[in-house]
Amino acid sequence: MRHFRKAMFLVLVTSLLSLFTCTAFAEDEIAKITDVQITGNKKVETETIRSKMSIKAGDLFSPSRVRTDIDAIYKMGYFDDVQVDAEGFSGGLRLTFNVVERPLIKSISYEGNEKLDKDKLREKINLTAYSVYNPVLVEENVQKLKLFYQSEGYFNAEVLPITSETTKNEVKVIFRINEGNKVYISNIEIVGNEKISTRKIKKVMSTKKHIFLWSWITKSGTYKLVEFEQDLDRIRSLYYNNGYIQVEIGEPQVVLTDDKTSLGITIPIHEGEQFKFDKLAYSGNKVFTTEELQAVIQCKPGEVMDRDLLKDDILAMTDLYGTKGYAFASITPVVNPNVEKRTVDITFDVSEGEQIYVNRINISGNEKTRDKVIRRELKFDEGEIYDTSGLKKSYDRLKNLDFFEEVEILPNRREKENTIDLDVKVKEKPTGSFSIGGGYSTIDRLVAIGEITQNNFLGLGETLKFKGEFGARRQNYVLSFIEPWLFDRPISLGLDLVKEERVYTGYTKRSTGGGITLGRRFWEYYGASLSYSYSSDSYTNVDDALVAAYPAGSFDPSTTSKIGLSLYRDTRDNYLDPRRGSRNEFYTEYASSLLGSKNEFYKAIVDSTWFFPFYWDTAFSLHGKAGYAGSLGGKLLPLYERFYVGGLSTVRGYDWGALGPKTSGDPTGGDKEIIYNAEYTFPLLTEIKLRGVAFFDSGSAFGFGQKLQLRSSYGAGFRWASPMGLIRLEYGRVLAKKPDEKSGKWEFSIGTMF
Numbered sequence: 217m218r219h220f221r222k223a224m225f226l227v228l229v230t231s232l233l234s235l236f237t238c239t240a241f242a243e244d245e246i247a248k249i250t251d252v253q254i255t256g257n258k259k260v261e262t263e264t265i266r267s268k269m270s271i272k273a274g275d276l277f278s279p280s281r282v283r284t285d286i287d288a289i290y291k292m293g294y295f296d297d298v299q300v301d302a303e304g305f306s307g308g309l310r311l312t313f314n315v316v317e318r319p320l321i322k323s324i325s326y327e328g329n330e331k332l333d334k335d336k337l338r339e340k341i342n343l344t345a346y347s348v349y350n351p352v353l354v355e356e357n358v359q360k361l362k363l364f365y366q367s368e369g370y371f372n373a374e375v376l377p378i379t380s381e382t383t384k385n386e387v388k389v390i391f392r393i394n395e396g397n398k399v400y401i402s403n404i405e406i407v408g409n410e411k412i413s414t415r416k417i418k419k420v421m422s423t424k425k426h427i428f429l430w431s432w433i434t435k436s437g438t439y440k441l442v443e444f445e446q447d448l449d450r451i452r453s454l455y456y457n458n459g460y461i462q463v464e465i466g467e468p469q470v471v472l473t474d475d476k477t478s479l480g481i482t483i484p485i486h487e488g489e490q491f492k493f494d495k496l497a498y499s500g501n502k503v504f505t506t507e508e509l510q511a512v513i514q515c516k517p518g519e520v521m522d523r524d525l526l527k528d529d530i531l532a533m534t535d536l537y538g539t540k541g542y543a544f545a546s547i548t549p550v551v552n553p554n555v556e557k558r559t560v561d562i563t564f565d566v567s568e569g570e571q572i573y574v575n576r577i578n579i580s581g582n583e584k585t586r587d588k589v590i591r592r593e594l595k596f597d598e599g600e601i602y603d604t605s606g607l608k609k610s611y612d613r614l615k616n617l618d619f620f621e622e623v624e625i626l627p628n629r630r631e632k633e634n635t636i637d638l639d640v641k642v643k644e645k646p647t648g649s650f651s652i653g654g655g656y657s658t659i660d661r662l663v664a665i666g667e668i669t670q671n672n673f674l675g676l677g678e679t680l681k682f683k684g685e686f687g688a689r690r691q692n693y694v695l696s697f698i699e700p701w702l703f704d705r706p707i708s709l710g711l712d713l714v715k716e717e718r719v720y721t722g723y724t725k726r727s728t729g730g731g732i733t734l735g736r737r738f739w740e741y742y743g744a745s746l747s748y749s750y751s752s753d754s755y756t757n758v759d760d761a762l763v764a765a766y767p768a769g770s771f772d773p774s775t776t777s778k779i780g781l782s783l784y785r786d787t788r789d790n791y792l793d794p795r796r797g798s799r800n801e802f803y804t805e806y807a808s809s810l811l812g813s814k815n816e817f818y819k820a821i822v823d824s825t826w827f828f829p830f831y832w833d834t835a836f837s838l839h840g841k842a843g844y845a846g847s848l849g850g851k852l853l854p855l856y857e858r859f860y861v862g863g864l865s866t867v868r869g870y871d872w873g874a875l876g877p878k879t880s881g882d883p884t885g886g887d888k889e890i891i892y893n894a895e896y897t898f899p900l901l902t903e904i905k906l907r908g909v910a911f912f913d914s915g916s917a918f919g920f921g922q923k924l925q926l927r928s929s930y931g932a933g934f935r936w937a938s939p940m941g942l943i944r945l946e947y948g949r950v951l952a953k954k955p956d957e958k959s960g961k962w963e964f965s966i967g968t969m970f
Contacts, residue, residue, distance in 0.1 A: 469484075777811040
């Protein structure tokens with residue numbers, strides 16, 4: 217086309233010379249363009265072509281601009297040819313751009329693909345039927361297919377594009393593929409490295425040597441060009457983070473064996489010398505003193521130069537400025553290496569900018585949830601200083617409501633102002649749930665559990681829940697309501713109504729009651745609650761052996777009127793699926809005749825869980841719980857107020873209450889408990905949110921005068937956030953099994969959303 221354009225340009229110039237000699241222009245008149253026409257286009261709109269052109273009627277004629285417009289039209293990719301004619305018109309020139317459109321692609325097909333399905337190939341290209349044929353785009357898609365084949369291990373795959381006309385204006389594109397045999401990486405060799413071991417270098421690489429079966433599971437062991445180039449950057453980062461700022465990664469050698477079944481990779485490295493931090497200085501800082509900035513950084517003189525640590529320190533100082541409203545403060549590290557001393561001086565050049573305020577908060581996407589429910593979870597208000605640290609906290613708080621599938625908080629600075637608008641965008645999800653579960657124990661036999669919950673009742677953020685448990689030996693009904701922001705203040709109100717009937721070995725217990733709880737959040741992570749509950753209890757079908765074993769009146773109708781106090785600190789990043797942070801709580805309750813209670817006792821419980829993120833989206837958690845209860849006024853601690861250990865929520869693998877005191881083989885609970893749990897969760901199928909869990913549990917309940925004997929279990933299971941809701945299936949295996957115990961048990965729960 218380049219020689220064609222030159223020819224057309226010569227034709228244009230010749231035409232103009234002829235025009236100038238044959239047309240009567242005044243001697244001082246300059247040629248003016250009086251009309252611009254576009255012809256030959258059928259599928260592409262004329263205005264679409266004009267939008268790419270600079271020439272228009274009224275402009276003076278310029279050969280360079282004509283040439284530029286020819287190139288611009290051709291680069292649209294829709295035309296095989298562009299010609300320009302010039303003729304006299306209304307005392308000037310009429311330019312006619314005559315285009316020849318490329319044909320449409322009628323169909324796209326594949327030949328020779330046996331190892332990879334055509335549906336997978338279609339996913340990798342952006343060429344579509346009935347689009348304009350563009351040879352450049354076809355070649356780009358050839359490279360995409362070759363890269364895909366390489367990523368699947370077919371290093372020698374070849375892709376040849378073939379185009380054939382079906383009609384004058386249509387073509388079909390065929391990708392003819394020679395897949396070749398699958399090629400695996402037989403060896404990865406690192407040469408020139410002395411300061412950092414080959415093992416450490418290979419550890420940061422995604423490209424791995426092929427290992428039978430393991431590579432099939434992890435889908436590794438093949439050469440993927442894009443991934444390998446990223447590996448080279450990871451190797452550089454490894455050296456930079458260990459002070460080797462002069463490191464050079466040579467041109468890697470990727471060599472195919474003679475039989476073309478495997479390849480070896482050699483990566484040459486020149487490490488250079490290790491550098492350390494020396495002088496750290498600051499310039500341009502006025503809002504914060506040098507000492508205040510030094511307090512948040514980790515880089516220290518004399519320590520090995522670490523580029524990632526330097527980035528973290530810049531982020532820490534930027535976040536510090538953000539807490540004072542300097543949201544657009546920038547910090548540039550000026551690095552000055554001293555090759556002789558092998559040290560690096562760093563000057564942090566601070567540009568503080570202006571203090572930023574919040575102008576407007578715009579909320580969108582909430583069709584059901586009311587604006588105030590979202591606004592009250594934000595850490596800013598209109599007119600306040602914009603604290604960037606509050607952005608992440610606001611996001612976490614909105615996500616923890618569990619009302620939304622997606623949450624975005626986008627700050628947009630207003631032009632020429634020291635204010636920003638915050639665009640809060642949410643996508644709501646179903647907040648009503650119907651869940652069912654089941655289990656088996658020696659106490660309750662088969663039990664079905666059903667629960668109906670609306671977590672965003674009437675769009676006000678309130679929770680309304682009804683739960684029922686149904687079994688041959690247990691029936692339990694709970695109706696509860698929670699208002700998280702009473703009178704639009706961070707005070708929660710909870711109301712509960714409970715009715716329960718449970719058949720134990722030797723007696724049946726019936727209870728009816730309710731309670732009220734007031735809670736208050738303090739600062740960001742702290743909270744407290746005060747509760748009161750009342751229940752009326754009665755016993756029937758009491759076995760004579762139990763009557764004889766307990767003091768007189770132990771199974772008479774009774775009432776429990778008690779108050780409770782809870783203090784907690786919760787820093788979890790996500791309440792439903794946490795990866796980091798902790799929840800620590802102290803809870804105590806007191807029942808007394810002063811409150812109108814026949815039962816008199818007290819309880820104190822300490823509960824702590826810590827979460828630690830690991831590599832590859834895995835997480836480790838540690839949980840500990842200790843409880844103590846005592847009776848008052850010489851009365852017996854009620855059976856239902858005692859601690860029962862064993863089961864899904866305490867020590868898995870054991871029946872409910874099995875790890876504690878028993879009477880006539882039936883758990884009767886202890887006045888003390890200790891529980892430890894350790895869990896490791898890891899992704900199995902990220903696409904469907906299936907995670908695995910491995911755990912170790914230990915704990916026991918015990919009574920006054922009894923020796924503490926912890927029992928333990930270990931196991932594994934699955935947690936799947938399925939379309940029906942969360943499905944848990946876990947198996948706990950008993951350690952040091954006793955003769956009358958089972959070796960372990962499965963436990964499960966299933967939920968569904970509506």
